[in-house]
Every structure is written in structure tokens, then in C-alpha cells.
Amino acid sequence: MRSVLEHLTAVHWTALAVAVALQVAKLTARSRAWHNLLLAAFPASGLRWRSTAAAVFLSAGANTTAPARLGDVLKVAVVRRGLGGRCCLPTVGATMLVEAAADAVLAAALVGGVVLSGRLVEPDAVGRAVGGLVEQPLVAVGIGLGGCALVVVVALLVRGRAAAARRFLEGVRRGLAGLCDPRWYLTQILSWQVLSWLLRVGCVFFALRAFGIEATPVLALLVVSAQILSGVVPVAGGAGVQQALVVVALSGHASVGAAVGFSVGLQALVVLTNLTLAGAVVAITLPRLGVGGLRALAVWRPVPVPEPVAALTEPAGA
Secondary structure (H helix, E strand, O other), rough: OHHHHHHHHOOHHHHHHHHHHHHHHHHHHHHHHHHHHHHHHHOOOOOOOOHHHHHHHHHHHHHHHOOOHHHHHHHHHHHHHHHOOOOOHHHHHHHHHHOOOOHHHHHHHHHHHHHHOOOOOOHHHHHHHHHHHHOOHHHHHHHHHHHHHHHHHHHHHHOOOOOHHHHHHHHHHHHHHHHOOHHHHHHHHHHHHHHHHHHHHHHHHHHHOOOOOOHHHHHHHHHOOOHHHHHOOOHHHOOOOHHHHHHHOOOOOOOOOHHHHHHHHHHHHHHHHHHHHHHHHHHHHHHHHHHHHHHHHHHOOOOOOOOHHHHHOOOOOO
């Protein structure tokens, strides 16, 4: 414990400040990617980027302290207000799904490369862990119940909710509008997400320097992979699991005390930065909302937006 505290206190503040700036830049890039997805889904909404950025900052602050990604609820609530109180939930959910799918592919590529290299965990161990998870009776029961629920929902929609099903599918289609133009998607959405991942690696790189550990791109990628794997565990921030994986990732480059101190410090850096951004958003937003605005933000009353065909096909000034 004494060794860990020593490494936590011996911090290079310049490198730490750069790491904090890169963490802020990462969240900003993520907000830009989601904003462009929302603009493709709601082309005539006039949604401002600052509303989307506020939603992302609030969500990041909540997700670092609460399990089950409860911050995503805040994202939808803030964006709903940015859309003038009109929000089609399936549409917003579809935009979040597009963003999450790209992140999942990028994360799988990174973790897959690290796993295959054997630098973090053995590939055979990953296979055994996945096999053991599938064999658990509780997981099997959960999958079975989920399948039955899906069948029941589909049956209800087919029998008496055809109009509701069509509205739901139309909302989802609107949310996928960002994928209709591959060039737009690559330049305005995916490019920002890739940039956010590069900024995340850069944040870890300078955090390694800040805590006096050899900083290389490979080690930064290993630490990011450890963060991703620790996120699989349903604990806020992956506490405990992340430290163990980071120790493995930095073996041969830092002592156990230095690795644990770095992991704790990096986790604290991310959490405090996210909470500071979320607190700043709350401090700026609350005086503007007032009591009525707070009530509107808290009460969920989704209202259908205008039909997308008119917004996308009618000429300007029609």
C-alpha cells in the first residue's frame, strides 16, 4: 500500500494536464459523432451541437459512478429538450445503436489483436471463459425467457398493433439515416469516433508518463484493452478488475505497486474529469431551466416528430 501511495503522489503534472485535456477532447469528438447522427435523423430540427455535447458530458459523468449505464437515460432526456420537447424514442435509440455498433467493432478489433498477441490474456483462457459463461444455467434461462418475451411482443404487434409496429419501424429507419450515404457516414460520423479512440489512447499514453512509467503506443493500447475488458464486469468503472488487468498489461515495465498506482490514478483522472464536465453542464443549465424546465426534463412524454419525408424531400422555402 505504501508503494502505491508513493507512486500516486509522485506525479508529473504537465503530462497529467495533457491527459486531462485529451480526455475532454475524446468526449467532445464523441459528441460530434452522435450529433451528426442526430442531424441525419432529424434534418429540420435545428438541434445544436452544444445540446448534444451537454448530453454526452452528463452521460459520461453518470456512467463513471453508476452501473448499468444509467447515464444513457440522461443523454436521451437532454437531447429531447434540445429537439424542442419532441423526441421519437426509437429514432434516438437507433442513432445510439449505430454509434455503439461502430464502437463495438473498433473495441473488438483492438482487444482481438491484443488477445491474439498473448500480451494481456491467453486466447485459450478467453475461449474457456466464454464457454463457461454459456454453460451457466442462469444465463441459459435468461436467454430462453428473452426469446419467449420477443415472441410474445411480435405476436401482439402482428395481431393488434400493426400501426404501432409501423411507427416503431419508421422511427428506427429514421435513426439509421446516417448510414444511407456511406461517404457522409465515413467522413462525418465514423471519422469522429475513430478520433475519439485515438484520443483515448493518447490520454493513457500521457497518463503513463505522468505516473513515471515507460510510455509507448503498445503499452497504451494494452491499457486501453484492459479497460475494455474490465468494462464487461457489471461494476461502476470496472473497479478492482481494471487494476488486476493493468498489472498484467504492465508486467515487465513497472512494478506491481507502480502499476496499481497508475491504474488507480488513471481511473481517478477519468472519473474526476467526467464528473467535472457533468457538474459544469449542470451549473450552466440549471439556471436556464427553472422549475418548469426541470419538470419537463424529468417527465418523459415522447411526442412524434413530423414525418421525415417532408423534411427530407421538400425544397427549402416551400
